[in-house]
Amino acid sequence: MKENQIFKGNIIFAPTPEEIKICAKSYVIVRNGIVEGIYDKLPEVYWREKVKDYDECLILPGFVDLHAHAPQFYQCGIGLDKELIDWLNDHTLPLENRFSDPVFAWEAYSQFANELIRQGTVRSCIFATIHKESTGLLFEILMEKGIGAFVGKINMDRNCADFLKEETETSILETEELIVKYGNHPLVKPILTPRFAPTSSDKLLSAIGELAKKYNLPVQSHLSENRSEVKWVSELFPFHSTYSDVYLDFGLFGQTPTLMAHGIHLTDRELELIKDNNVMLVHCPESNINIASGIMPVRKWLQKGIRIGLGSDVGAGHTLAMSKAVVRAIQLSKIMKVFDPQVRPLNTAEAFYMATRGGGSFFGKVGSFEKGYSFDAIVIEDDPGITGHLSLEERFQRFLYTGDDRSIIARFVAGRQIG
């Protein structure tokens, strides 16, 4: 990787939410995995170098999935007729329990990682389970496969099935052990991951906040996914004025970089806290409709200046394909418009931005092909019999709506081809 790479193709990316930038038949120069520049003609200094020519293909930033539960990959699409609590008790929790077995975990996490690659996800923020050993395996599988990720061992010491309930001290200790063991990889890193406020004691939340501070590590959790959860939190934490305040008080709300999945039902105070603390919300449209949580008022949150990325939320979302999360985010915003014609729906640029440069900002300079960005890319090949008469922008849209893993013929993370 200590050299130049040159790729040629139709280069498409969203440097801002307002713009799909299209560089037809252009060259992208990559140095040590970082984009040096895009040129419509190859500068003379590179004439002697090898060019990987992807011809008519589209070269896009790889997808960033800001919220996925790796152990739930096996349950995608299953049991979704059930109410949330039955779905959790009948499917999710027994499945997560199986990750006490490292042999099962190795197999399941390998399948999960393979599917991430297949679907063109190059960076992902991942919940594992409470199990230290299998979470360690997940770190190692992702490192070996070259995917960029934040991986969190879940912390959970109350209000859950006994077989998934940790001793508070053990939870803290094992979390720190994983941080120490896996804290130094350039692409796969630990993230503090209390499942959500209701399943951690005050003592555990406090200790996780301390670990975030001590190791300067990011945090991920769930926030205001549905109304009964919000009500439950207010009962469990009667001295906190909002759900967000709970996390804030324990050092888990922007004191270090923070992701909060969902954020559908929020008060004005919470919106201010989120903005002022630079917390990033993760919109998970497929999950929100599969379990009837609600619809995030994305346009409204964006207008308030809140950062939003996209997540698959597998297994409540049933696919790791982030192209489908892009489409579903657009569709849900159109449904908002049905109920309130004043709301301007998301367009392709805005939703694609969320799934690339927007969400990618949690990883640093990721999700774009501007100079200085990590060369994280996917290469799209489509059927000229069908797309031959289309513009590049139309082919790009068509891939998002109708493409699948077969459309993706190459994947790169920081210049390294991973699939």
Add this chain to the structure above:
Amino acid sequence: MKENQIFKGNIIFAPTPEEIKICAKSYVIVRNGIVEGIYDKLPEVYWREKVKDYDECLILPGFVDLHAHAPQFYQCGIGLDKELIDWLNDHTLPLENRFSDPVFAWEAYSQFANELIRQGTVRSCIFATIHKESTGLLFEILMEKGIGAFVGKINMDRNCADFLKEETETSILETEELIVKYGNHPLVKPILTPRFAPTSSDKLLSAIGELAKKYNLPVQSHLSENRSEVKWVSELFPFHSTYSDVYLDFGLFGQTPTLMAHGIHLTDRELELIKDNNVMLVHCPESNINIASGIMPVRKWLQKGIRIGLGSDVGAGHTLAMSKAVVRAIQLSKIMKVFDPQVRPLNTAEAFYMATRGGGSFFGKVGSFEKGYSFDAIVIEDDPGITGHLSLEERFQRFLYTGDDRSIIARFVAGRQIG
């Protein structure tokens, strides 16, 4: 086909909207393309006959798509950021105009038919364009490939782009020519297809109604897709009390079997007319959200006793995969629940029923494996590495949510394998 066929596998179908019937490792006997019965042990009389053993695979009824625009297949996923009128003018109408060229039509319709087969659709109700010659080609392509279909040449003589506007007399004449030429095939049949009320003159609507009566042919059109359309119809037909009454007065609303796509915004009178005239509505969830038409209150319509099938509505819907229409119908009904917690969402059985036996009833005994039904089937193979621990019902759900054309390893229409 004049003989018995015997298939073995895990046979799954919805004889009613309340039940997914699962016959594990069972035999289905087919005689002359018609299901004779399902047996868990092969009756002695068949012991000398050849059994096609699909082993662990699932055998499901093939999908029925009650509403697709064949010429729009090339525009799937394109231009969906635009408002409806721009989308039509910039993409749909210029594309439909290209079907004046039979060479283009042959290629495009072949691609469309191949995709139907790939996605496991065995029966489809199809809008072509106004063009007689290319509509004839569509009949022939579908016949040759063995798909079951109703095919309609569109009638349109006002309120549309000049290049797609027919002379009234020509429209009537050419429609009748196609009826005469293609009226006698067992699987591919003509259907009267005024695009929708606003684009046909009274004279044309009246003549189409006469043709339906004369040849005893079914009718398909659009009804109450969005509010501005409803308003427009009320302005164009000031002497009709509702949109449905327009069709009714011209003999196009149940006088022969009738499909109406959408039916989202309906008055009580219209709901009664629909029920009393046995008109079938076609719910097209993907299309409804892609172009922000609204959400059909499916539960409410069902409770009023209205028949509802599912449609892809390609190209406003972006995929011909009816498994995705099943999922999207469930998802939209869950969104209804978000806005009104009293509404019970659709479950898998109900939505799958709509896409098989429910919609199939428009074709006769289609969409089930009960005795006397046409053996229209798809065979599903999944990955035992992922689904090995799942029940048959879970594997079935997983296919609907996460499967694609690769999961389908065989397709049958009336006992004949078509892919």
